[in-house]
Each structure stands twice: as C-alpha cells, then as structure tokens.
Amino acid sequence: MHPSSDRLDYRFDDRVAVQYDALRGHPPEVSPRIGEAIAGLAGSGARILEVGVGTGRIALPTVSAGGDVVGVDLSAEMLRALAGREQPNLALVRGDITRLPFCSNAFDAAVCVHVLHLVDSRTVLADLLRMVRPGGVIVLGRDWVDPASFAGALRNAFRQAVVDLAESIDFPTGARGLVQQLSELGGEPVYNGEEQVAVEWQTALSPRQVLDGIRSRDDAESWVLPDDLLTRVMSRLDAFAADHWSDLDSTHGVRRRFVYSLFRVPDNRPGG
Ligand SMILES: C[S@@+](CC[C@H](N)C(=O)[O-])C[C@H]1O[C@@H](n2cnc3c(N)ncnc32)[C@H](O)[C@@H]1O
Known part of the structure; x- marks a missing residue:
C-alpha cells in the first residue's frame, strides 16, 4: 500500500513543511558531519542527485561540504521551505522521482533519505542505477533511534498495536528490505550492505514528543495507516505510555545516529 502522488501533495503541505525541520531537524553540530560524510562518500566535487530533497535537511550540509547537488521533490511547499537558503551548487527540480528525466550516467552519486517508503522503491532504485555512472555510489541514509531506549519501546508497542488491530497491514519497506532490493537490482553493496554510522549524538526526548510524532505521521510507519486505524x-x-511513564513530558536521553548503506554502481549494470 503506497500513497499516491495526489495524497502526497496533501501530506507534504505547508503545515508539514513548516514543522518539518522542527520535528526532524538535526542539531546544528550534527548537520555538517552528515554533509561531510555524504560528500566524502560521493568524492571530491561529485555531482549528486538527492531524490525527495524536502527542505534540504541533507542537501544543504552536503553542498556546504563540497558536493554539487541536484535535489528533486514533488512538494512545492517543501521546496519553498528552502527559499532563501539556496546555494550556487544546489539545483532544485520539482518533479516525481518515479519519473526522473535525467540521462544515464548523469551523476556520480545518488542519495535517498526517508523517501523510499513513500514511493515504489524498486522503480526508483532501478532508475538510480541507470542515472549514476558506473563506479559511482548510491547512499541510502536514515535517522536511527536507539531501539533499546524508551522511544524504541514506544515504537515496538506501536508496531504490536498495528499488528493486533489491523486486518492486514503492509509496512513500508524498511532499511534491510531496501538493501535487498538494491542488491537484487545489481547494486554492489559495500561493507556487505551493513549500515555504517556517519554520526552519533544524544537528544532529550519526552514520551509525548514521540507519541506526537507518530500521531502526526511524521513517523514513516504511521504514514501508511488509514485515519481510523491510526x-x-x-x-x-497512549494507554501504554500512561502505564509506563508517570510524566509524559519529562525528557530522557536517547542515543541517535545518522546511518547509511552504501552501494557501488557496477560497470556491467543491467541496461548500462
Ligand atoms: C519525509 S520527507 C524527507 C525529506 C528529506 N529527504 C529529509 O530526509 O529531510 C519525504 C520527501 O519526499 C518527497 N516525495 C515523496 N514522494 C515523492 C515523489 N514521488 N517524487 C518526489 N518527491 C517525493 C516529499 O514531498 C517529501 O519532501
């Protein structure tokens, strides 16, 4: 079950775009390290395609670290949040990442962060293998929250509730599934496809903040639930949280990371 592009335009509207960086933004000391990691993986002066660039949370620090980024997004509102923060080496294109117009070998690298759960990931990954030159890289990045933390406990309880209450549910393809898809399509996993840590930090989060993130569908998995099921x-x-934490607003330290799986585009890729 994947939302259609029409629904996306509704979801990534002004309300989401304005809140997005507040909810998902990286701390100021973390962003540059993510940019340096991605620019470093892509190579000096690399031309990088970011699909689902959103508000530029990843693209802006990547450009600052020396990358030359083309960012594509369907949502005018998300792109508008970038207005005034453009940089010479950041080109923005409004369009659908399942129908990209770029020629083969147009890029040295491609980056996907928290976007492939919203689309037919196999279609996009196959197209990235075409658009990135042989020897170039594809980076699948994501924000990681310690599964052993209270936030991880809430995530487990969320999943269990969905399994119990849904007649059938098709969770979006997770990080492991994407690694498998890209391997099947001919991408060469570096580090055996194991996720690498670009940067680790600690934030204080409250149970209420995590609950609100799930409720507002900021969370990739709650995204796919119909309103009544959510x-x-x-x-x-909410009942689980009330049973476990007497004060939903008190904050607890949570270990967080930005992690990535890295793929190399082979010389003999299919259709290459
Ligand atoms: C959760 S946000 C992630 C943004 C950014 N990658 C980040 O990590 O901050 C997902 C983004 O993907 C975009 N998106 C979803 N489906 C898309 C599609 N078919 N074509 C282009 N952009 C799409 C949305 O508009 C949104 O900006």
Whole structure:
C-alpha cells in the first residue's frame, strides 16, 4: 500500500513543511558531519542527485561540504521551505522521482533519505542505477533511534498495536528490505550492505514528543495507516505510555545516529 502522488501533495503541505525541520531537524553540530560524510562518500566535487530533497535537511550540509547537488521533490511547499537558503551548487527540480528525466550516467552519486517508503522503491532504485555512472555510489541514509531506549519501546508497542488491530497491514519497506532490493537490482553493496554510522549524538526526548510524532505521521510507519486505524492504534499507545511513564513530558536521553548503506554502481549494470 503506497500513497499516491495526489495524497502526497496533501501530506507534504505547508503545515508539514513548516514543522518539518522542527520535528526532524538535526542539531546544528550534527548537520555538517552528515554533509561531510555524504560528500566524502560521493568524492571530491561529485555531482549528486538527492531524490525527495524536502527542505534540504541533507542537501544543504552536503553542498556546504563540497558536493554539487541536484535535489528533486514533488512538494512545492517543501521546496519553498528552502527559499532563501539556496546555494550556487544546489539545483532544485520539482518533479516525481518515479519519473526522473535525467540521462544515464548523469551523476556520480545518488542519495535517498526517508523517501523510499513513500514511493515504489524498486522503480526508483532501478532508475538510480541507470542515472549514476558506473563506479559511482548510491547512499541510502536514515535517522536511527536507539531501539533499546524508551522511544524504541514506544515504537515496538506501536508496531504490536498495528499488528493486533489491523486486518492486514503492509509496512513500508524498511532499511534491510531496501538493501535487498538494491542488491537484487545489481547494486554492489559495500561493507556487505551493513549500515555504517556517519554520526552519533544524544537528544532529550519526552514520551509525548514521540507519541506526537507518530500521531502526526511524521513517523514513516504511521504514514501508511488509514485515519481510523491510526486513531485506534494511538488510543492503545497512549494507554501504554500512561502505564509506563508517570510524566509524559519529562525528557530522557536517547542515543541517535545518522546511518547509511552504501552501494557501488557496477560497470556491467543491467541496461548500462
Ligand atoms: C519525509 S520527507 C524527507 C525529506 C528529506 N529527504 C529529509 O530526509 O529531510 C519525504 C520527501 O519526499 C518527497 N516525495 C515523496 N514522494 C515523492 C515523489 N514521488 N517524487 C518526489 N518527491 C517525493 C516529499 O514531498 C517529501 O519532501
């Protein structure tokens, strides 16, 4: 079950775009390290395609670290959040990443962060293998939250509630599934496809903030739930949280990371 592009335009509207950096933004000392990691993986002066560039959370520090980035996004509102923060080496294109117009070998690297759960990931990954030159890299990045933390416990309870309450549910393809898809399509996993840590940090989060993130569908997995199911799941999750934490607003330290899987585009890729 993947939302259609029409629904996306509704979801990544002004409300989301304005809140996005507040909810998902990296701390100021973390962003540059993510940019340096990505620019370093792509190579000096690399031409990098970021699909689903959003508000530039990843693209801006990548450009600052020396990358030359083309960012594509369907949502005018998300792109508008970048207005005034453009840089000479950042080109923005409004368009659908499942129908990209770029020629073969146009890029040295491609980057996908928190976007492939919203689209037919196999179609996009196959196209990235065509657009990135042989020897270039594809980076699948994501924000990681310690599964052993209270936030991880809430995530587990969320999943359990969905499994219990949904008649059938098709969770978006997770990080492991994407690694498998890209391997099957002919990408060469570096580090055996194991996720690498670009940067680790600690933030203080409260149970209420995590609950609100799930409720507002900021979370990739709650994104796919129909409204009525999400309401029932949230009522169970609110009860779980009330049972476990007497003060939902008190904050707890949570270990976080930006992690990535790295793929190289082979010389003999299919259709290459
Ligand atoms: C969760 S945000 C991630 C943004 C950015 N990659 C980040 O990590 O901050 C997902 C983005 O993907 C975009 N998106 C979703 N489906 C898309 C599509 N079919 N074509 C282009 N952009 C799309 C949305 O508009 C949104 O900006």
